[in-house]
Amino acid sequence: MNDRIYLDYNASTPIAREVVAEIQPFLTTAYGNPSSTHWAGLPARDAVERARSQVAALLCCDATEVIFTSGGTEANNHVIKGLFFASHSTESPFHIITSRIEHPAVLEPCQFLQSLGAELTLLPVDEFGLVNPDDVRHAIRPHTKLISIMHANNEVGTIQPISLIAEISKEYGILLHTDAAQSVGKISTDVESLGVDLLTVAGHKLYGPKGVGALYVREGVELAPFLHGAGHEAGRRAGTENVLEIVGLGAACEVSQMWIEDPRVVELREYFWQKLRAHFGDNVVLNGHPERRLPNTLNVSFRGQHGHDILARIPNIAASTGSACHAGTVQISPVLAAMGASIEVGAGAVRFSLGRMTTQAELDAAVEQLGNCIEL
């Protein structure tokens, strides 16, 4: 297959050329342990701290507020379990507010804590996938310790009103976390403007390596360590730092500064959508918010179709579907279900996510192939 078309940048991204160039020397030099204070360790320590500053520059925070992790999943787990273990006791119950459309990397740790006695509220979303800040306010209990609402949804791209939710969390003195795995590098993730206390970064969503991420922890927020051992990452995450990938994450964050709100990607996405509409008319519908959406994300439903059947017929196009087929019955994605999508619309959903390397010619070819494989 030499006509491969990659439209799955929300699943993962290629490593940027500039990032590869930054990592490469570290394969052979700077092999010392970053904790060693001799000539071999110091360059590794410098590299880790430079990367920390690069992540901090993208998030507009202090470098001391950045912890490196093994990715978005760990960062989310660290927030949710770290706060629970730092503050839960029989005298002090623990209530978490989150939404029904969070990634499993938030929902699963929350449900795990529920099995340990935490209380959990899963907020609904509207037809566009938006959380209503009033619902957040009404869900608050005297012992609510954490509000965790994702910045942008991975499936439909809807961007949540985080700064409005932050006003509420501040009013009640409750910590606010946002899983920004999908938004970092695509839209602004300035932690001060967002007003969050904790924020998750995933390296492989922003043209960095897989298996590395970061967590922003506002100064003064107490989290129990995620990994116990020696005192790495200010005692919060033990284990010798993954220098190569941390260098890659830092470089990816620096490069990303140039790509925030990339107008070319928005134009291509709109071009793709208009072409799909021209071809399929009302048989294709947009999932997610028409405006408050990630610049690269186009989740559409082909009415009366099954997303996985469509993708199986065009294997050279890499895209995603949230629907699943089990024993002949179709289950629509929990995100679309939470948005109130009907089975007819939800089953035919396909997520196309564009990126830095996407071309108009690829989108033309994708529309043509979709047209050939979908019978109306």
Ligand SMILES: Cc1ncc(COP(=O)(O)O)c(C=O)c1O
């Ligand atoms: C919104 C969101 N959060 C968390 C994750 C998990 O990140 P990672 O793959 O780095 O563990 C993903 C990855 O798909 C995601 O889209």
